[in-house]
Amino acid sequence: MNQPDYEFLRKLLRDKSGLDLSADKQYLIESRLLPLARKAGLASISDLVQKLRDGSSTLVSQVVEAMTTNETFFFRDKVPFDHFREMIMPELLKARANRRSIRIWCAACSTGQEPYSLAMSLKEMSAALAGWRVEIIATDLSQEVLEKSKAGLYSQFEVQRGLPIQLLVKYFKQAGELWQINSDVRGMVQHRQLNLLHDFSQLGTFDVVFCRNVLIYFDQDTKINIFGRIAKLMEPDGFLVLGAAETVVGLTDVFKPxxxxxxxxRPSGIVSTAKAPLPGASRVAAAGN
Amino acid sequence: MKSCLVVDDSSVVRKIARRILEELGFSVVEAEDGERALELCTKSLPDAILLDWNMPVMDGYDFLGRLRRLPGGEGPKVVFCTTENDIDHISRALNAGANEYIMKPFDKEIVAAKFQEVGLIQALSAESA
Incomplete structure (x- = not known):
């Protein structure tokens, strides 16, 4: 992509959405916009930019949507939430029958769809959980997305991707053009700002960790280090849930599929040598899920 | 191939819906109001019905009630697709036997998500992040 095209797209996105791309995000633009260009019958990003310069307003909104869309929705990928209902919770209900408490960590909660999907799943099994204490700790690097998560306000578009209509009716209220998740569901989730590159041992011990679609932003050594530190704060019979395109295989043996x-x-019982965050780990990672 | 009946008085909406549904692998039949839709359903029941609410002659809500009373009429998965986007309308629709509910405006992703929800299509392969 040539520099004038890149600058044009940067300005367009800044003007239309407030998205502020740094000078080196050509790859991001290409990965998000090339499929869109192809779909519109255009051969390249240059052709797409030419159309935009000519003032195609539908294309403009598609470009903004493609670039700003935060890849997260309720019950994203479905399968992890099936695991949660069918395997994780039934096992923990047995294993924690004496303690009657379960702690869950959403390690890159983004705008809240993941922790609230878990909270709604727990609500749906509330009969089995009477007298139990279930904590959901939702963390993210970005204070901005955490604020959105806390507010629990979603657009009509957001509540229609992945959320069954019965759950919308049951757990949301209309707030003008938006939909707000009910306060009792919001109250099940505690929010904290956290950078996975930094020490997180103070979070305590967890039975379940959802860490989906965030480690993809890190290099291999950092991934291995983070897996090691996650394993250290998990119960030996706990569960780790990764994103659909992620795995520990070939990276670390502290977890087994x-x-x-x-x-x-699940934790393998093998202890990681990772004691502390990697030195110099100060890079900022994008929020994943 | 699964079949979907698109019921909407707007030819533009029917055209958009047809394109999306054909991309999702459905054969599509169109009706411009509830009465015409009911006529088609008495001849042959589709697997799915994408149903507008407000239409002349017979509205979507009325149609749904009558559909569910037809022999075999509980079979088709009915997904409302309407600008009526308040809780009261949604609850009424669900009580009348709707399986899912799309609030307009809609796009392919929403239709695919809702059709997956009611088992009309399989989950798309895991998207990369």
Whole structure:
């Protein structure tokens, strides 16, 4: 992509959406906009930019949408939430029958769809959980997305991707043009700002960790380090849930995959040598899920 | 191939819906109001019905009630697709036997998500992040 085209797109996105791309995000533009260009019958980003310069307003909104869309929705990928209902919770209900408490960590909660999907799943099994204490700790690097998550306000578009209509009716209220998740569901989720590159041992011990679509932004050594530090704060019989395109296989042996449960892992009992965050780990990562 | 009946008085909406549904692998039949839709359903029941609410002659809500009373009429998965986007309308629709509910405006992703929800299509392959 040539520099004038890149600058044009940067300005367009800044003007239309407030998205502020740094000078080196050509790859991001290409990965998001090339499919859109192809779909519009255009061969390249240059052709797309030419159309935009000519003032195609539908294309403008598609470009903004493609660039700003925060890749997260309720019950994203479905499968992890099936695991949660069908395997994780039934096992923990047995294993924690004496303690009657369960702690869950959403390690890159973004705008809240993941922790609230878990909270709604828990609500749906509330009969089995009477007298139990279930904590959901939702963390993210970005204070901005955490604020959105806390507010629990979603657009009509956001509540229609992944959320069954029955759950919308049951757990949301209309707030003007938006939909707000009910306060009792919001109250099940505690929010904290956290950078996975930094020490997170103060979070305590967890039975379940959802860490989906965030480690993809890190290099291999950092991934291994973070997996090691996550394993250290998990119960030995806990569960780790990764994103659909992620795995520990080939990276670390502190977790082992579960047969026939894609994306689901348990601590292997092997102790990681990762004691502290990697030195100089100060890079800022994009929020994943 | 699964079939979907698109019921909407707007030819533009029917055209958009047809394109999306054909991309999702459905054969599409169109009706411009509830009465015409009911006529088609008495001849042959589709697998799915994408249903507008406000239409002349017979509205979507009325149509749904009558559909569900037809022999075999509980079979088709009915997904409302309407600008009526308040809780009262949604609740009424669900009580009358709707399986899912789309609030307009809609796009392919929403239709695909809702059709997945009611088992009309399989989950798309895991998207990369």
């Amino acid at each position: 579960l047969a026939d449960r894609r994306g689901l892992y």
